[in-house]
Amino acid sequence: MYRLLVVVGGAALLLGSLVPPHPSLRGQEPKAKTMTIRWFGQSFFQVEDSAGRKFAFDPHAIPAFGRATVRADFAIVTHPHDDHALIEMIDTGKKDARLPEADVYRGVTETRTGKQDWKVIDEKRGTTRIRTVATYHDTQNGLQRGKNSVFVVEVDGLVICHLGDLGHELTDAQVKAIGKVDVLMVPVGGIYTINGEQAQAVVKQLKPRLYVLPMHYGVPGYDDLAGPEEFLDGVPKDRVKKLPATNELTFPIDAKADAPTVVLLGWKKEEPPPAPPKK
Template sequence: MNPTPLTLTWYGHACFGLRAGDHSLLIDPYRPGGFGGKMALPPIDDTFDAVVVTHEHDDHAALDALIHPAPRIETGQLGPFTIARTRVFHDEYGGRRRGGTTDILSVEVSGRRLVHLGDVGHSPRQGDLDALRAARRIDLLIVPVGGYFTIGSAQAWEWCRALSPRVVVPTHAADPRVDLNLRPIAHFLASSPLPVEEVGRSVECGEALLSFRNRVIVMGTSAHRSHALTPRHPAA
């Protein structure tokens, strides 16, 4: 039996939508115009069955800014989606520098598994890996790569190597619409041992993406990808 078609859409920053048939889930909605106008991202105008967030910061948990409000859920079952969490820190100092904890979200749907690392700010610990490896293999790993507020490229690759996902989706990086101190995705891609594929803002998570070779996909519009792939700062 063929699995339900699953589509991943990137809205900006660390916000993604998942659609499986008639069911939908939004992850980490940002606040348009947040941080004094630094988050110059458009409102999210799509509808969702529910919203799940990794942590309470305004660029990840702005449910009140959604045009079409949806209920927030924490863990458990929502239609075909099964949601679990692993608690980690926002930085290398037990959360004291960047604002406490953040969750890693694991979403299983129709025989596929997506993991969103939230704003993790440290290298993987054995307990984190044990928790994440207890379920089925990770098909898509959404990993922050912009540094400063989260891990940067070197630690992002530590997580990727440790978890061995089929597809890596870098996020939370420099964006012409977000005036935050973030490094471009290009710094992460420069040390990639995997082939890199540029895609649009939505991608179908089917056999063509998941069944052949492991890869990195860079999501977004052509203008965003052009910016993201051009370093603006010295590599760190």
């Protein structure tokens, strides 16, 4: 009798595993957790983790990019130049829209006399870790354009690295301090930062696993900087994804890749055309 019950029970379990879910339950399977990254021109990004928390990097109000006000829970500023440090472009979505200073991470401090110094940051916010690596804005140890901080944000099991206005290739010590990288935001436009060829060298130094997001380069209507062509030269075409119609990149947090993909985002999400008037 015991054997019969075991056999019957096992058969029921097997049949249960083969029966498709009831139609009313379909679509309720747990969705894969994703991360979304949005670009707002120059070096201004918003990273949204799988829980909906938003991190804004290097906010600006450059007219050519539409002066976008962006929702964020935390702001990250790599250095105190106006095209990277306009916290007023951040909206918390709360009654008091201004972001508390405790939620603003500034990698470089500056006195009224213009003296700069790095602020060493290594802080946990819940399960997220935010830290800095000291670098320069030029090849002259900051004598020309000052200091710059690389920010490394560890969230959702991924490592997001924003290089700010990096002005030189990295030292071995800086590469070691940054560590492994999944998504890399790298300036490529030259003039005020590394150029395309130097950016290629930095990518080889850091070896990002999933994505490379070029930033701080010239676009139509804002051509103070060189475009991304020099950086893209030599990158295999199957490893380049151009998304001019959107500023968003969404991907599962458990994504796998044999080599990183270079993603060129548009600086704003294209709005659908208006509906034709009713006759």
